[in-house]
Amino acid sequence: MSHEKVHYRTICNSERATSSLENMSSRLFRVATTVAGVAATTVLAGCASDAPQDTWKPAGPNAQKIQDLQWPIFLTAGIVGVIVMAFIAFCVVKYRDRGQAIPDQAHGKAWLEYLFIAIPAVILTAIAIPTVGVVMALNDTDDTECVINVTGQQWWWEYDYEVGADGTICGYAPSEVAASPIITSGQLVIPADTKVLLRGTSRDVIHSYWIPRLNGKRDMVPGRVHFLRLESDTPGIYAGQCTEFCGLSHANMRMETVVLESAHFQQWIDNELEPYQAPAEGGLAAEGETTFIAQCSRCHQVNGLVDPGNGNLVVSYPDQFVYSGAAPNLTNFLGRNTFAGATWDLLTPECRTDVWESSPEEFGDKYLAGVSQDCLNEIDLREWLRNAPAKKPMYADPAMLEQSDGKVRGMPYLGLSEDQIDQLIAYLLERK
């Protein structure tokens, strides 16, 4: 800062002059508000609350690398900003028209101008070098321990877990050999302290996968395969949201990443891959199963579901009914605690805060307990089953279909009766 003082005295010309009262008030008023405005914004930014998608609260090595690079740059920008504002404010106050003579018509000093090219150049090179380093660091994916496929489509995320050559999933051997790889949606479950690589694409338009507390965002572009490294050391649930405009319900396309200890993750895999148990005969759930097969199994796949009527495997073909060609797999629907693009909670508010705010140690068990009967948020689930397009805007009404050759985009209105909804809820309660 020292050089600042020197050059200030030389160029400021020495005359002093009186100024009229009127000029004085408007000048002080302006200077005061500019300084107040800048100070206010910086102070208020500091005490913002802990929003779940806060980009300044890293919870994993990748987000930490970004944060370590980011905060000094914000600081430098702040300091340079304050200096420039002070420089302007001083100029505005000092050189008001107090009736002084017409100033020296100086056309500029070469060395001063080059100085003000050199200073930003130096600061920017100081920023550029670590930037290139972090860009390269974040992009090397050689030490990957677990690959998960992420596919975005209009207005929900689908995850399918790559079965390695040795039959393991993320290095964890499942108890039984899997008939088909694990497919879930909404909540991505990953083991803690593992270098997970998301291999992402999209089925219709460009989406963007972003868990602010674990890493920056990566666009999931249809026809391309992009990679995003996620890793976290503390178990917990980290919220995220699609951040590339993808149409009607871009705001309702959310996701969470659930980080579990290795033991809990093993438990989760075994639970995901356990074969399908049909509900007990004659119960509400059994009726729910038949309603499910009749109404829902055209699009929603439940792995291992066998039609009690004719005994053959029920396979769903969403690409004949849904334009993007996929619908969420409901094999372990209540194993996760959000639904419909992770926008609404399956847990009642109390159970939700209990699970979401639990400490890292007991989070694993709480999450794996799934959604119990009394913890089920019946309001939202019923509203969704009653009339999905009313709750979440989707191109599901037939009037808009002739452009997408008759296929709906999102869940259509099924016209279920109340008791059909009761049966389905009873059936779904067993899907965990």
Added chain:
Amino acid sequence: MSTVTEQHDTHGDEHADHGLTDLGYIKIAIFLAVITAVEVVFSYTQDQLGAAFLPGLLILMAVKFFMVLLYFMHLKFDSKLFSLMFYIGLVLAVGCYAVFLATLHFFQS
């Protein structure tokens, strides 16, 4: 009432247009035709030429491009301002689109 449209009689200070004579233009045209023929022969003998095939074709193309530009379009004899206008556009086009294709892995074998 004179109804002849305003006909500016071009006063003679037009600097001597020292472009080429007609014969010169014909010679250039023949030269360009020969280059086109060579290019077509190149395209048929790709395997004999091997590595020199692509650069060869591109150089011939560039030669034809600049021949027409400098002689037929008079850029060589006209003021530098015209060349500046055209070359800014050309450089921006080649530069931006080359970087654009590079980011889409166009140049990787």
Added chain:
Amino acid sequence: MAIIERPSDAVEVVDETTPSVATPESSYGVFRRPVETTGWKSWLFTIDHKKLGIMYGVVAMFFFVVGGIEALLLRLQLAGPNGTVLSADKYNQMFTMHATTMVFLFVMPMAAAFANYFVPLQIGARDVAFPRINAFGFWAFLFGGLFLNTSWFLGGGADGGWFMYAPNSSVAFSPSNGVDFWGLGLQITGIASLTGAINLIVTVINMRAPGMSLMKLPIFTWMVLVVQFLLLFAIPVITVALFMLMFQRSFDATFFSVEAGADPLLWQHLFWIFGHPEVYILVLPSFGIVSEILPVFSKKPLFGYPLVVFSGAAIGFVGWGVWAHHMFASGLGPISVAAFSVATMAIAIPTGVKIVNWTLTMWGGKLRFTVPMLYSVGVIVQFTIGGLSGVTHSVAPSDTQQTDTYYIVAHFHYVIFGGAVLGLFAGMYYWWPKMFGKMLNERLGRVNFWLTIIGMNLTFGPMHIVGLQGQPRRMYVWTENRAGDGFFNIGFWNLIASIGSFVLALGILLFFVNIYVSHRKGTEKAPLDPWDARSLEWITTNPPKEHNFDRLPEVGHLDEFFHRKYEDRGSDGHHEFHQIATAEEVVAEEENNADGHIHLPSPSYWPILLAFSLPIMAYGVIYNVFLVIGGAVLGLVSFYGWGLEPHTAPEDDYDPPTGTAMEVAAHG
């Protein structure tokens, strides 16, 4: 309408006894070339750069109000959680049309308004190089803007965001005609900008007053020149992209459809190769205006004029090498991301030079804080905040955290509203007396300024915080469970932003009130040189005569008008300036030795006809191909009508010389 007989040369019209031949009102009836200088026809068929500048300004302000209303609706929807003001579809249309209207139909034409009006005046020319192309440019812009906005009534506006990424822009994902209107509307305004660019570049290069070398060019004209070069080379790139979008949507080509193996990033690259020069096209004109205003109210020449010029050109040129910083998160390879990140940082240097030179212009000056000066200081302050928040996401890794969140929305509003729009308001207050002969009321102007500044900071300031707390862009609704708890959560800041937007709207409203108040009956005319200005456009009457300068001024210095008014009588390094001539004397001296014969091109109706054929063709592409053929024929005919029309109308287009009372009397 039809012709009344003309006196034939053969018959010698001698004595009064022959039937009084009704002298020809004119020979071509309705096809006569319009030569009126007053009334609506003089505006419809004008080719005078001043009339066109005013029309550009009026239409741009109209679209500013339209865009502003769209913005208020957006803020109303986001004021509280689970907003119900706009449905998801309407919200998507609103933010797309808000951005498109503000960028393409307000800031660009407003810059064109000032460029058209003041570039010829600043370089001492009578008019632009191609006056009729200038008229065509305006009418094409107007018809393009209106065509774009008829989409509201014909099935809903475009709903894909202002950069309309592929595949979401394809027919399957946005079935309404909105995107077609968007694409074709921008083609038409693109043609308007391209013709305007060619016109202004030739004007600046070729029609400067004698003695005005390029290094004596006023700084506003320099910035306009850089902008026109950017336009000249950026518009064709977006034209290619829009043609492919049109072929994809209307003639089912497969440019961006993934089933055929297409790469959606092709659209992103082509759009942003145009997009980034576009944002410098938006901001550089108002940089020029601020660089004109600061010296006038600091009574000092612009500090480091050559460096400001070169930094403007540097911003323009380097602007071509940074476009992929809009695409850091869209999966380019690490090398490209690193390269573009460093190139983006390089742009901060010339921008920094500009801000420093502005402040050093004020340094040691004799600052008078009139409203234009307030707005200019506002530009420096707000643009600096925007520029610094820009530097934070030129760093690619931190951009992956910030891109497509409200932090970016805050950045570009500070840069465009703070940098460009405040600059345009400064220009309006500064040049209002020159354009309309009346001063805008100072007190109302101050209140307008302060309300705008406070409203702007209240609206866009909190967006920084909301962005860093992870709220993505273009969300039609935000909900409680992502807003975080505590008082200062996302909900609080969204509410503050919404309130701020209404304060801003009030501020802008005051500007229109100011116009009304200053133009009421009885308000006295503005003095000839209200601000003791420095550049050449002030050596004319307010508003300037039709032919601008009575005599093409001989230019000796950079701030010619200042040097004609003041003389440096100081000696050996000590400067002492004395006023040697008042503005009235300078203008009177010009009038005394006016040029003899000033020949001005005359109005013509072909430009408006050719411009009118463009929307007809555009409607044809959407509704019925015969309309395209009709539009094309009209276009071809008017193109040739224009081509065959001499610059100035031959005499038989004029009414008989008004001087001879007899004809007038006979004609009645």
Added chain:
Amino acid sequence: MFTTGSKLLFGASGASLVGTLLYGILVGGIMGTVGLVSLTTGLIFIAGINAFIRDANVASDDVSQFSGSAAAAPRPASSVWPLVVAVGGALIALGVVIHEVLTITGLVVVLAASAEWLLQGWAESASSDESHNSEVRGRLAYTAEMPVAAAIGLGLIVFMFSRVMLGVPTKASTIIAFSVVATIVLIAGAMISRARSMSAPRMFGLFAVVSAVLLAGGAVAGFNGEREIKEHKTTAYYAELDKCGEKEISADEHASQTVAGKANSSAEVTLDENGLSYTRPGLNMVQSGVIQLPRSNANNILFRNETSEPRRFIAEMANVDGSPARICTALVEEGGVQLLTVNYSAPSFDPVVEESGGYSFVVAGLDDRIEVIVP
């Protein structure tokens, strides 16, 4: 300038034009649109006539002006346009019988000729001196006549000459015809520019002869139809016939061997001495045996052949209803690359897929394969 009569007519035609557009776009409906369109054309026609017939402007009660006006004096000159209008009318009738193209051309001829006819009538009565009349006619007519005449000329030459080139039996003869005509035009141009003595009428005669020959040639070629151009068989065609075999098929000859822009491929499969392996872009792990691809999503698969002899890459699609049993590339020479876009609609655990052996990537003639798992 605008007489009340023409103001009324112009206003009415404008209003009905806007009405037709609004009605057409907003309401639709054949009967309404046809009615309105005919009303508008009628009104425009009358307004046009009113604008061109001179006396509409003379105050009718001022007899002296009328008698003195030039229109009454000179006899209208002879004009060709009535004849052309008649020919146009005949064409319309003929077209109804033979081919509707003739009707359209007839309609266009009638419209153009009547416009010219009105223009000439109007110009003649402009004033009594000849030069001003032609000047007036020129100023209005040239804006439309020149471009339209040029466009028609271009259209005629292009259409006729392309019909001739399509009609000529073999490809080689097309090239010969093309270059011969080009050289003739070139030499003729050179000779004419050399021979100063060529006067305008002789040049006009030469031009008439050339255009007659061109028209005749075009008509003859047009009527006896194009030469038979057989459609290239593509690999998709052979895939349906299940002929994606090892040996060369007609779809293979000079198939292109490079794919630009490899940034958006899901996987790059390489065939080398020790069989098939693949890499996914961004993750430089060479894998083989099994690949997992998302369902109902377009995946661009690049196939690179590192072996010495040409190979064909096949994707077995286990013909789930609607999709073909297999799709394949053309033969890929050594070092060549080709692209295949695959889209799996059914999951691999679907019984239909399991019976037909599941999805896989195979090379014709080798038994190495990569099994594709679709969740």
Added chain:
Amino acid sequence: MADTAVHADEHVDHGGHYSSTGLSNNKLAMWMFLGSECLLFGGLISTYMLYRGRHSENLGPDQVWDIPFTSASSFVLLMSSLTMVLAVSSAVRDDDRNTKVWLSVTALLGALFVAGQVYEFTTFYREGLGFTTSLFSSSFYTLTGFHGVHVSVGIIMLMSLVGMISKNKVVGDKKETVELFGLYWHFVDVVWILIFTLVYLIPA
């Protein structure tokens, strides 16, 4: 921008107006227009280069090209550039008759080229390469279509220029107008030189 401090009288361009650089406004505008057209055709060519390999299971470029015919039509366009230059040089010599002759020959050769294009497109279409068949065909037809439209517009301008000269209706300086049409025509020919080599001769 070199500051051409040239004394006043040389500043009067042959259009009779005062101009600071002594160059004619129209020619400066035309060169700028050609500069910006580089960007337009550059975009189309780079889209074609990106998509030339993308014809999964459909006709590839080399299966469809008929190189001898295309080189003949390139030869024709080259010769039309020659005749255009001769037209400009005879216009400079104020020899209206020859200008008109050479302009008509240029227009005729251009028409032959466009006829060749139409023939080529019809044969490709018959061989199964429709506009929407594959990415390669869409980008190929767009590129060559844009160029073809530019050539056709050029031909219509040339023919009407012949008409205007004969009716002596050329506004402004006739020499310069012919020269500007020449610049446009040569630019269109230069673009075809690029297209011919990059699209046809470099095998995919």
